[in-house]
Amino acid sequence: MTIENLSANKSFGGWHKQYLHSSSVLNCPMRFAIYLPPQASSEHKVPVLYWLSGLTCTDENFMQKAGALRIAAKLGLAIVAPDTSPRGDEVPDDEAYDLGQGAGFYVNASEAPWDQNYRMFDYVNTELPAIIESTFPVTNQKSIAGHSMGGHGALVSALRHSSQYRSVSAFSPIAHPGDCPWGRKALSAYLGKDRGQWTQYDAVQLLCDQRDCLPALVDQGQDDEFLVEQLKIDVLESVVNNNGLPINIRRHAGYDHSYYFIASFIEDHLTFHAEHLGLL
Numbered sequence: 463m464t465i466e467n468l469s470a471n472k473s474f475g476g477w478h479k480q481y482l483h484s485s486s487v488l489n490c491p492m493r494f495a496i497y498l499p500p501q502a503s504s505e506h507k508v509p510v511l512y513w514l515s516g517l518t519c520t521d522e523n524f525m526q527k528a529g530a531l532r533i534a535a536k537l538g539l540a541i542v543a544p545d546t547s548p549r550g551d552e553v554p555d556d557e558a559y560d561l562g563q564g565a566g567f568y569v570n571a572s573e574a575p576w577d578q579n580y581r582m583f584d585y586v587n588t589e590l591p592a593i594i595e596s597t598f599p600v601t602n603q604k605s606i607a608g609h610s611m612g613g614h615g616a617l618v619s620a621l622r623h624s625s626q627y628r629s630v631s632a633f634s635p636i637a638h639p640g641d642c643p644w645g646r647k648a649l650s651a652y653l654g655k656d657r658g659q660w661t662q663y664d665a666v667q668l669l670c671d672q673r674d675c676l677p678a679l680v681d682q683g684q685d686d687e688f689l690v691e692q693l694k695i696d697v698l699e700s701v702v703n704n705n706g707l708p709i710n711i712r713r714h715a716g717y718d719h720s721y722y723f724i725a726s727f728i729e730d731h732l733t734f735h736a737e738h739l740g741l742l
């Protein structure tokens with residue numbers, strides 16, 4: 463397995479780098495970004511936070527807009543940002559922004575034509591961590607976070623691979639994709655019409671039967687244009703309260719769905735993960 467370095471920029475004493483590699487899970491070349499804090503070296507390995515972005519994003523949105531690198535440098539935390547879907551001329555796509563390239567929804571698709579490439583769940587949870595841990599000065603201690611579609615991906619990854627992660631957090635997650643327009647469209651295309659198959663990719667459904675889960679932090683802007691129709695934080699909140707789950711849901715007056723919101727609270731998320739990763 464070879465990976466090609468595409469860019470390297472020194473930032474806050476550490477390095478932001480982009481890489482291209484051939485993904486056997488997704489059957490296409492994939493790009494990811496990694497931030498290595500100044501503490502990372504072959505003598506001192508650091509834990510990793512995986513960040514999953516939302517619809518229309520690439521590896522670049524979070525790294526450029528969230529203001530996370532200064533804090534990661536201070537904490538000694540590496541951050542890995544994968545792309546949000548398989549990409550390329552050979553990869554199926556859709557004209558809409560919320561299906562196909564840029565909208566992988568972090569699922570393993572079972573339906574044609576998506577099933578040949580759209581296996582982001584396995585890419586994020588299996589193939590990518592193996593590459594990261596064999597290539598960079600990082601430990602196997604990891605946490606996962608994300609925004610919107612990526613918040614959904616982070617929650618579902620942490621719920622289904624709870625022994626792999628120390629903590630999970632989300633901004634404005636699509637908490638109940640089985641019951642919102644974005645989710646119904648994507649899950650029916652990728653997984654088919656049988657809603658029984660959707661449950662494994664729906665945080666609210668997965669939590670319904672649980673009385674415990676990994677420590678979790680969820681931040682939600684009250685002026686988010688997608689809050690009522692798409693995100694279903696109210697439903698998540700009632701499951702969390704009914705089942706006594708350790709998920710801290712915070713609502714913030716006046717904030718919208720954008721990276722201005724993420725940048726305002728990213729320090730809390732990185733600090734939360736650093737505590738659970740033993741850095742604080």
Ligand SMILES: N[C@@H](CCC(=O)N[C@@H](CS)C(=O)NCC(=O)O)C(=O)O
Binds near residue numbers: 515516518519611721
């Ligand atoms: N209709 C919107 C939906 C896409 C959207 O809001 N994407 C969010 C995630 S769900 C995002 O992070 N966009 C990229 C950015 O703000 O950098 C658009 O096409 O801009």
